[in-house]
Amino acid sequence: MLDKNGIAKRIAKELQDGFYVNLGIGIPTLVANYIPTGINVVLQSENGLLGMGPFPFEGEEDADLINAGKQTITTLPGSSIFDSALSFGMIRSQKIDLTILGAMEVSEKGDIANWKIPGKMVKGMGGAMDLVASAKNIIVAMQHVNKAGESKLLPKCSLPLTGVNCIKKVVTELAVLDILPEGGFYLIERAPGVSVEYIKQATSGRLIAPENTPEMQLS
Amino acid sequence: MINKVVAGADEAIHDLKDGQTLMLGGFGLCGIPENCINALVRKGVKDLTCISNNAGVDDFGIGLLLQQRQVKKMISSYVGENAEFERQLLSGELEVELIPQGTLATRCLAAGYGMPAIFTPAGVGTEVAEGKETRNFNGKEYLMEYAFEADFAIVKAWKGDTAGNLIYKSTARNFNPVMATAGKITIAEVEELVEAGELDPDQIHTPGVYVHRIFQGMNYEKRIEQRTVRSKNP
Numbered sequence: 001m002l003d004k005n006g007i008a009k010r011i012a013k014e015l016q017d018g019f020y021v022n023l024g025i026g027i028p029t030l031v032a033n034y035i036p037t038g039i040n041v042v043l044q045s046e047n048g049l050l051g052m053g054p055f056p057f058e059g060e061e062d063a064d065l066i067n068a069g070k071q072t073i074t075t076l077p078g079s080s081i082f083d084s085a086l087s088f089g090m091i092r093s094q095k096i097d098l099t100i101l102g103a104m105e106v107s108e109k110g111d112i113a114n115w116k117i118p119g120k121m122v123k124g125m126g127g128a129m130d131l132v133a134s135a136k137n138i139i140v141a142m143q144h145v146n147k148a149g150e151s152k153l154l155p156k157c158s159l160p161l162t163g164v165n166c167i168k169k170v171v172t173e174l175a176v177l178d179i180l181p182e183g184g185f186y187l188i189e190r191a192p193g194v195s196v197e198y199i200k201q202a203t204s205g206r207l208i209a210p211e212n213t214p215e216m217q218l219s
Numbered sequence: 220m221i222n223k224v225v226a227g228a229d230e231a232i233h234d235l236k237d238g239q240t241l242m243l244g245g246f247g248l249c250g251i252p253e254n255c256i257n258a259l260v261r262k263g264v265k266d267l268t269c270i271s272n273n274a275g276v277d278d279f280g281i282g283l284l285l286q287q288r289q290v291k292k293m294i295s296s297y298v299g300e301n302a303e304f305e306r307q308l309l310s311g312e313l314e315v316e317l318i319p320q321g322t323l324a325t326r327c328l329a330a331g332y333g334m335p336a337i338f339t340p341a342g343v344g345t346e347v348a349e350g351k352e353t354r355n356f357n358g359k360e361y362l363m364e365y366a367f368e369a370d371f372a373i374v375k376a377w378k379g380d381t382a383g384n385l386i387y388k389s390t391a392r393n394f395n396p397v398m399a400t401a402g403k404i405t406i407a408e409v410e411e412l413v414e415a416g417e418l419d420p421d422q423i424h425t426p427g428v429y430v431h432r433i434f435q436g437m438n439y440e441k442r443i444e445q446r447t448v449r450s451k452n453p
Binding site: 083 | 246247249272296297298299305308309317318319320322323324325328339341342343344345346377390391392393395396441442444446447449
């Protein structure tokens with residue numbers, strides 16, 4: 001079973017040289033720590049920055065330079081800064097190659113819910129609805145089951161949707177799964193030490209799970 | 220050149236009335252018009268509709284207006300950092316319209332570009348789409364979203380000149396330029412106000428034609444929401 005960093009590390013293997021990538025808040029942010037050697041990617045922060053650099057050295061924080069998670073960051077050689085409209089312009093026009101974001105629920109049809117729990121939590125969708133509606137390639141980083149042990153990979157989302165029929169790949173603490181165009185989760189890889197049977201138990205949506213599914217290689 | 224300069228925040232908002240619609244620039248607490256928000260609290264105007272990406276934190280930014288119950292309705296994309304906001308929302312005291320961030324930005328842009336509406340795929344198939352007109356272009360579904368109408372747009376820039384031209388700094392730019400174009404009256408507060416002619420015309424982000432009132436801001440706190448750093452000695 002993977003921890004959050006393990007999920008981020010596995011997702012980082014999906015990065016390709018030359019990609020422009022938008023990382024959501026939470027586990028997706030950690031992906032930046034595991035970009036493989038020799039792969040150059042440009043990170044977009046939707047508040048208006050391409051070429052997000054690491055956190056500043058202590059004492060060098062600049063209140064005017066933050067990422068979409070409101071964290072202080074730095075720029076890199078080649079960075080650019082723009083307004084919020086242009087930021088979503090490049091998202092809608094598919095100039096961003098890959099979007100990685102978190103989710104509360106994903107359905108076997110590729111629907112995603114991650115912005116609202118009616119009557120309980122209303123934080124808002126931020127840029128997530130724009131990203132999932134337009135991105136050509138979306139990977140969801142999420143926990144396979146909730147704290148009560150219930151699957152978050154469902155036949156149909158129970159929470160208000162963020163987008164429909166848009167998610168193609170999910171990476172959880174247990175597995176890597178593709179969502180098939182005709183619907184259904186297809187098991188691609190198992191997390192180290194996790195059996196196919198265990199993944200079946202943890203997935204309530206339709207799952208196609210070949211018995212010989214390989215274990216993921218993280219190094 | 221037309222001189223747009225006013226003495227300060229109180230003069231800039233002197234004719235802002237109860238029940239009006241305001242745009243407030245900024246992302247989180249970054250690039251927010253601190254002086255004007257403080258002036259709005261002093262003036263005590265109420266029943267405001269605020270269009271702003273976020274709602275500040277409990278004791279800073281738009282959170283100050285929420286504390287005084289001056290806001291009737293918020294139109295935002297993300298309000299996760301403000302407990303008082305969430306409390307007023309869940310109790311029904313505050314009306315809230317949550318909309319996708321790109322839709323928010325582009326509805327401002329449309330207003331400034333003189334376009335009545337936009338088509339965006341964001342929110343198709345979700346509750347954001349309820350009651351909205353949709354159109355199919357090249358096999359993909361889009362929502363029609365209207366340009367905003369705001370009585371005032373209040374923005375913060377880094378430098379500005381007496382003619383109202385503005386330059387923003389770093390990611391404090393965010394929503395400020397698109398909102399600056401979108402107000403019936405646009406107010407800009409700046410960290411450094413200079414004479415017309417001192418800014419390079421090639422470097423202007425917001426042309427002065429969009430700005431009606433400008434003033435030299437003061438005492439910027441520039442609070443950091445998430446101070447994240449790395450050590451020099453790893």
